Amino acid sequence: xxxxxxxxxxxxxxxxxxxxxxxxxxxxxxxxxxxxxxxxxxxxxxxxxxxxxxxxxxxxxxxxxxxxxxxxxxxxxxxxxxxxxxxxxxxxxxxxxxxxxxxxxxxxxxxxxxxxxxxxxxxxxxxxxxxxxxxxxxxxxxxxxxxxxxxxxxxxxxxxxxxxxxxxxxxxxxxxxxxxxxxxxxxxxxxxxxxxxxxxxxxxxxxxxxxxxxxxxxxxxxxxxxxxxxxxxxxxxxxxxxxxxxxxxxxxxxxxxxxxxxxxxxxxxxxxxxxxxxxxxxxxxxxxxxxxxxxxxxxxxxxxxxxxxxxxxxxxxxxxxxxxxxxxxxxxxxxxxxxxxxxxxxxxxxxxxxxxxxxxxxxxxxxxxxxxxxxxxxxxxxxxxxxxxxxxxxxxxxxxxxxxxxxxxxxxxxxxxxxxxxxxxxxxxxxxxxxxxxxxxxxxxxxxxxxxxxxxxxxxxxxxxxxxxxxxxxxxxxxxxxxxxxxxxxxxxxxxxxxxxxxxxxxxxxxxxxxxxxxxxxxxxxxxxxxxxxxxxxxxxxxxxxxxxxxxxxx
Amino acid sequence: xxxxxxxxxxxxxxxxxxxxxxxxxxxxxxxxxxxxxxxxxxxxxxxxxxxxxxxxxxxxxxxxxxxxxxxxxxxxxxxxxxxxxxxxxxxxxxxxxxxxxxxxxxxxxxxxxxxxxxxxxxxxxxxxxxxxxxxxxxxxxxxxxxxxxxxxxxxxxxxxxxxxxxxxxxxxxxxxxxxxxxxxxxxxxxxxxxxxxxxxxxxxxxxxxxxxxxxxxxxxxxxxxxxxxxxxxxxxxxxxxxxxxxxxxxxxxxxxxxxxxxxxxxxxxxxxxxxxxxxxxxxxxxxxxxxxxxxxxxxxxxxxxxxxxxxxxxx
Numbered sequence: 001x002x003x004x005x006x007x008x009x010x011x012x013x014x015x016x017x018x019x020x021x022x023x024x025x026x027x028x029x030x031x032x033x034x035x036x037x038x039x040x041x042x043x044x045x046x047x048x049x050x051x052x053x054x055x056x057x058x059x060x061x062x063x064x065x066x067x068x069x070x071x072x073x074x075x076x077x078x079x080x081x082x083x084x085x086x087x088x089x090x091x092x093x094x095x096x097x098x099x100x101x102x103x104x105x106x107x108x109x110x111x112x113x114x115x116x117x118x119x120x121x122x123x124x125x126x127x128x129x130x131x132x133x134x135x136x137x138x139x140x141x142x143x144x145x146x147x148x149x150x151x152x153x154x155x156x157x158x159x160x161x162x163x164x165x166x167x168x169x170x171x172x173x174x175x176x177x178x179x180x181x182x183x184x185x186x187x188x189x190x191x192x193x194x195x196x197x198x199x200x201x202x203x204x205x206x207x208x209x210x211x212x213x214x215x216x217x218x219x220x221x222x223x224x225x226x227x228x229x230x231x232x233x234x235x236x237x238x239x240x241x242x243x244x245x246x247x248x249x250x251x252x253x254x255x256x257x258x259x260x261x262x263x264x265x266x267x268x269x270x271x272x273x274x275x276x277x278x279x280x281x282x283x284x285x286x287x288x289x290x291x292x293x294x295x296x297x298x299x300x301x302x303x304x305x306x307x308x309x310x311x312x313x314x315x316x317x318x319x320x321x322x323x324x325x326x327x328x329x330x331x332x333x334x335x336x337x338x339x340x341x342x343x344x345x346x347x348x349x350x351x352x353x354x355x356x357x358x359x360x361x362x363x364x365x366x367x368x369x370x371x372x373x374x375x376x377x378x379x380x381x382x383x384x385x386x387x388x389x390x391x392x393x394x395x396x397x398x399x400x401x402x403x404x405x406x407x408x409x410x411x412x413x414x415x416x417x418x419x420x421x422x423x424x425x426x427x428x429x430x431x432x433x434x435x436x437x438x439x440x441x442x443x444x445x446x447x448x449x450x451x452x453x454x455x456x457x458x459x460x461x462x463x464x465x466x467x468x469x470x471x472x473x474x475x476x477x478x479x480x481x482x483x484x485x486x487x488x489x490x491x492x493x494x495x496x497x498x499x500x501x502x503x504x505x506x507x508x509x510x511x512x513x514x515x516x517x518x519x520x521x522x523x524x525x526x527x528x529x530x531x532x533x534x535x536x537x538x539x540x541x542x543x544x545x546x547x548x549x550x551x552x553x554x555x
Numbered sequence: 556x557x558x559x560x561x562x563x564x565x566x567x568x569x570x571x572x573x574x575x576x577x578x579x580x581x582x583x584x585x586x587x588x589x590x591x592x593x594x595x596x597x598x599x600x601x602x603x604x605x606x607x608x609x610x611x612x613x614x615x616x617x618x619x620x621x622x623x624x625x626x627x628x629x630x631x632x633x634x635x636x637x638x639x640x641x642x643x644x645x646x647x648x649x650x651x652x653x654x655x656x657x658x659x660x661x662x663x664x665x666x667x668x669x670x671x672x673x674x675x676x677x678x679x680x681x682x683x684x685x686x687x688x689x690x691x692x693x694x695x696x697x698x699x700x701x702x703x704x705x706x707x708x709x710x711x712x713x714x715x716x717x718x719x720x721x722x723x724x725x726x727x728x729x730x731x732x733x734x735x736x737x738x739x740x741x742x743x744x745x746x747x748x749x750x751x752x753x754x755x756x757x758x759x760x761x762x763x764x765x766x767x768x769x770x771x772x773x774x775x776x777x778x779x780x781x782x783x784x785x786x787x788x789x790x791x792x793x794x795x796x797x798x799x800x801x802x803x804x805x806x807x808x809x810x811x812x813x814x815x816x817x818x819x820x821x822x823x824x825x826x827x828x829x830x831x832x833x834x835x836x837x838x839x840x841x842x843x844x845x846x847x848x849x850x851x852x853x854x855x856x857x858x859x860x861x862x863x864x865x866x867x868x869x870x
Contacts, residue, residue, distance in 0.1 A: 080740050152737050158714060159697040159739060163663075247715025253698060254713065288605070293617035318700065318735075319711045320718045323648055327641045334633035338626055345625040346617075348592055351599035355612045358604075366596060373592050377585040380633060384581065384640030386574055386647070390707040393700060393735040457578070459564050459704025461735045464743035468731065473560065543614040 023426065023523040038123035039526055044109035045424070046130050051101050052493075054137065058092030061085045063486065066448075066479040074466045082465040083150040084166070090153025095175050096137055098409055099267060102274035103185055103220075104133070106416045107213045109424060111189055113517035113524060114207050116198025116533040121191040122184075129184035136178030143170035152463060154264070157245035157256040161237040169235055176231045179224045182270075186220030189213050198516065200535035204298070207515055207539050208291065211298040212277025215305035219266045219273075223309070227263035230256065254319055261312035269308040271405055272372075273301055275412025276343055279365050282415050283347045285513040286362035287354030290540040293346040300339035307336040317388045326385055333383035340376050344369060359511070360434030364415030367442045371407025375400060378453065396456025402449045414441070414492065421496065422506030426523040429499045433491060441488035447481025514540055567730055567751065568706035569723040570647050575707070577639055584632060650721035654689035656860075657682070658770070658853040661692065661699035661712045664741035666732065667850055671857065673767030674760075678747030680732060682724055683757035689721040691818055691856075693849040700736035703749050709735050717818045717856075724751040774858025777851050781843065795840060796833045802863035807834040821856050 024041045027033070034042060064085045068076045077085070108126065112119050120126050143149050149171040151160040160168050193214050197206070234256070236242045243249030245256045284291045291297060313321060313329030347369055356362075378400040382388050391397065421429050451474040460471045467475070509518035520529050566572050603612070657680070660667040668676045682688050692701060692712040701720065702709035705728075710720035734745035752760060778784055786795035796806075801816050808814055809832040823830055825847070828840035847855075 074743075079743065083737075083740060083742070150740070154737075156698060156737065159737070163697050163739060253715065287603075287612070288610075289612045290614050290616055292615060293622050296617070296622050318709050319698075320713055320716070323645060326644070330641055331637055334637045335630075337633055338630050341629045342622070342626055344592060346622075348595050348599070349615075349621065351596065351603060353612055353615065354599070354603050355605045355610050356600050356603050358600075366600070369596065370589075370593060373589050374585075377589060380585070380636060381578070381581050383633075384577065384636050385644035386570075386640045387578055387581065388640075389644065389709060390574055390578075390704070392709065393702070394704075454562055457563065458561070459702070459731060459733065461702065461733045461743075463737040466743045468746075543611055 021521065022525060023521065024526045025426070025523050027526055036127070038119070038127055040108050040112050040120045040123065040126055041424075041524065041526075041528075043126050043130055044105050047100060047104040047108060047133070048424075050130075050134060050137065051097050051105060054092050054096040055101075055489075056493075058089050058097055059486065059489065061089035061092065062482065065089060066482040068465065069467070069475045070479050072467050072469045072472050072475075079465045080150060081148075083152075083463070084148035086463055087149050087152050088144055091140060091149070091171060091175065093405075094153055094267070094271075095178055096133075096140065098271040098405055099182060100133060100178075100185075101271075101409070101413050102278065102416065103189070103213060103216055103270075104129075104181075106278065106413070106420060107189065107216075107274060108185070110420065110517055111192055111210065111213060112196070113423075113520065113528055114210055114515055115193065115196060115201055116516045116529060116535065117192060117196035118528050120188045121196060122188050125184050126188055129181040129188070132184070133178055133181035136174045136176070136181065138174070139177060140171050140174030143167040143174065146170065154260065155231075155234060155256075156260075157234060157237070157251075157253045158247070161234050161244075161256075162246045162248070169238060172231045172235055176228050176235075179228045182220045183224045186217035186224075189217040190221065193217075198533050198535055201516075204295070205535055205538055206298075207277075208280035208294070208297050208301075209274075209277035212273045212280070212301045215301040216270050216273045218302075218305050219270050219308060223263045223266040223270075226259060227267075230259040230263070233259075254316070254321070257316055257319060258312065261315045262309070265312045265315065266305075266308040268401070268404065269304055271409045272412075273304060275368065275409045275416075276301065278412040278416035278419070279347060279368050280343075281513075281515070282361045282365035282419055283350050284540040284542065285419070285511050286359060286365070287351050287356050288512070288542045289350055289354040290538070290542060291346065292349035292352070293342075294539065296342050297346050300342045303339040304336060307332060307339070311336055311383075314383055314388070317385060318392050330383055330385050334380065337376060337380055337383070340372075344373055344376070358435070359418075359431060360429075360438050361415045361419035363435055363438040363442075364411050364418065367438065368408060368411040368415065371403055371411060371442075371445065375403030375407055378403065390459075391456050393462055394456035395452040395460050395462055398462050399449045399452035399456060402452075407445055407449070411441070414438070417496075418492075419511070420517075421499070422510045423517060423522045423524070425500055425503075426506050427499045427503030428506050428510060429492075429503055430495050433495045437488055437491040437495075440484060440491065444481050444484030444486070444488045448478050448485050449481070451475075451477040451481075514542060564704040564707075565726065565728065565730065566705070567724055567726040567728060568703075568708065569725055570643070571705065571707045571725075573643055573647075577636075577643060580639070581636060584636075588629075650689040650719070651687045654687035654721055655683070656689050656691060656857070658850075658857065659690050659692040659701060659712070660695060660849045660853065661701070661734070661738075661745075662695035662849075663697065663739050664734070664745040666701070666734075666745065666747055669770055669850060669853060669857075670761070671770050672761050673769050673773065675767075678732070679750060680747065681750045681752060681757065681760055683754040684724050684727050684751050685754065687721055687723045689719060691853065692718050692720070693822075693853060695849050697738050698736045699734045699738050699745065702733040702735035703730055704733070705730035705749075711736055717822060719818075724749075727751050727753055770854055770857040771861035772858075774854035774856070774861075777847070777855050778858055781847070781855075783855075786840070794837070796836055798859050799862045802860045804863070808832065809834045809836075818856050818860075821859055822852065825852065825855065 024039055146167050150166045151164050233244045237244050243251040245251040245253050310332040314333045317326050455474045506522045508521050516533050658669040666678050668680050694712045694714050699712040700709050706722045708722055710718050728751055730749045732747040732749050787798050789797045805813050805815050826844045829838045832838050
């Protein structure tokens with residue numbers, strides 16, 4: 001029970017342990033205590049390790065892509081290999097890093113802590129979701145080892161269903177399986193947020209991180225089954241030649257694009273919404289100020305979740321879709337920009353008359369706002385019919401979605417990892433190195449992806465192994481930037497590892513942040529809270545009322 | 556294709572300038588908002604940086620007027636862009652009636668182009684300056700996309716149907732032709748050149764080289780080879796409907812629907828004849844699926860189109 005006083009079971013004691021206090025990390029050191037844990041915090045760690053592996057694996061493919069594109073000729077690898085590189089980069093990053101990253105790591109760790117619960121509603125389901133993720137990952141990893149896949153992460157038919165001679169089925173099965181882990185996490189969050197909030201924690205007292213995860217979970221639960229169905233249909237066509245997408249078998253290739261983007265466009269919001277939740281926490285904490293326009297930020301997350309299901313057709317403007325359908329999708333794609341703009345303006349306004357400090361998480365948060373603003377604004381270009389006809393399937397798109405997914409989602413993820421690192425590990429990371437790395441990531445990112453906007457408008461198509469010479473200069477700039485970006489990602493990997501043993505011990509609330517997760521020790525005990533907390537104030541009460549100030553003076 | 560650094564491809568079609576104008580508008584609005592955000596963050600970050608650990612900022616919960624302002628103004632701006640982009644797209648969607656028709660077949664990994672006068676080219680497209688050109692496009696295999704950056708236009712070429720695009724080149728020169736939709740191993744080599752010529756030079760190019768028979772004539776030969784003409788005759792009581800003057804006209808179907816005969820309908824009627832039956836005829840036509848490739852099919856389509864253009868009644 002969440003009210004139980006913490007009392008470790010004797011069989012969980014470790015003889016060598018010298019710590020006096022029990023927490024979720026030192027209650028057991030056996031492999032079994034990790035692999036069969038029901039503790040949402042330990043499962044978050046399992047996810048942290050696995051998504052980090054996939055991130056660096058996906059990054060490795062990016063290294064080869066950028067190396068190849070240094071020169072216009074295809075001199076480093078064969079076209080077939082290059083095509084596999086960008087396919088595997090996309091699959092690894094989208095399905096095995098970006099989608100699970102913040103929800104499954106930070107969300108898993110923080111949702112119960114932030115709402116004052118002992119665990120998620122379904123701890124076993126939570127563990128199951130990690131196993132499903134790993135099994136899906138193994139299938140996809142097997143597809144890589146057995147020769148790779150070359151369809152692009154979008155699996156467009158009839159190329160994927162009939163023409164490609166690579167391990168499409170194996171990779172697709174991996175993605176199919178992993179989707180279920182996403183669905184289970186979503187269900188778990190929705191139920192937990194509905195049923196397990198601490199006394200006094202009303203909906204409008206919830207941290208915005210929770211609102212963002214709630215909206216994300218809705219998309220995961222409603223959208224993911226569609227990609228599962230779509231992948232299944234591709235598999236049926238490929239294995240049994242049932243005509244669904246290939247016109248030679250009586251199918252319709254555009255149907256695939258509708259089904260695919262019906263999930264995959266909302267999936268973009270699965271990647272960015274949790275990051276937006278993180279940013280709301282960081283901006284308030286490092287301004288020591290209540291968030292500006294709480295309700296607007298909260299409802300904009302829900303608005304994004306709803307509108308995200310109405311915009312998929314903007315991926316089909318050049319596919320021969322009806323021009324009237326194109327107009328409807330163009331309109332909704334414009335509309336979905338507004339809730340994002342509302343968030344950006346409110347975060348900026350939160351800084352106004354705040355007490356702003358610049359620890360590494362805040363640098364990531366400010367970096368996020370800058371990069372997400374550029375990513376969002378260029379999204380309007382793509383929603384604009386006449387402009388999209390020119391830039392569709394060029395590097396303009398590549399630049400745009402990297403600004404959202406890397407500039408947005410990963411900046412938020414790294415900011416969050418740094419912010420909650422003391423809570424997760426009980427150790428502080430080295431601040432100087434962290435600020436330096438945040439700066440390196442920001443500079444490297446812009447140098448990598450900004451030139452690609454220009455490349456795209458000049459007309460360089462995406463997924464080109466060999467390209468005309470006049471595009472070389474911009475590609476070299478991009479590759480140079482990618483080198484810096486790569487270093488920027490490796491530095492945190494090193495010092496975060498280092499801090500596990502050598503970092504200063506973290507207090508319960510090193511940032512002076514509000515929020516229930518900071519009211520329990522770092523790292524938290526397995527039960528999260530010794531007593532179920534009772535919430536009596538709004539979120540982000542950084543400014544104590546006069547009475548409370550007086551009380552604290554008396555104390 | 557000069558080497559100097561530039562931010563725009565050449566403006567070589569009638570709509571290039573219009574698309575670029577809209578693009579510049581978007582760039583300007585984007586720079587304004589991006590700079591506004593960056594500037595505000597910079598000012599706030601400097602002005603309100605934490606000076607002591609125990610300072611307590613005043614609480615500002617929000618301001619409805621501001622929220623409305625920064626919701627409604629951006630929404631209004633996006634609506635301007637939406638209407639502008641949609642109307643430009645809509646107004647340039649339908650080709651003019653007198654457009655020069657050229658037929659394109661994409662296959663892994665090349666573009667095969669047939670001119671109405673019979674010239675055929677691989678990965679090169681010669682067109683006259685100042686004349687509307689309509690491409691009717693088919694693919695033998697996967698999805699490709701016909702993309703001419705200098706014309707600011709692309710269109711996917713989708714298996715199982717014809718897609719069309721049109722443009723009017725305004726500047727003589729050679730421009731990139733790219734396949735924009737990933738189509739397999741040599742996707743990045745499925746490229747070519749669009750050669751825009753002065754109309755006189757274009758005429759010379761058409762008449763030069765080996766003499767070609769017009770596409771409609773080749774189509775007519777295929778039509779006879781496949782014995783289409785045994786049923787589709789003008790004679791009363793023929794087993795199939797006459798095709799003279801049928802292209803572009805409205806035809807009554809057996810199920811009561813009325814259909815305007817276009818290229819996609821002709822294509823469907825050849826490959827899947829039982830899909831739509833003309834009123835008064837029996838569904839007896841065999842399918843030609845698998846017996847004819849896309850390039851030859853386009854010749855027959857061109858032939859049937861020609862039967863409407865010049866009132867030809869040679870059956």
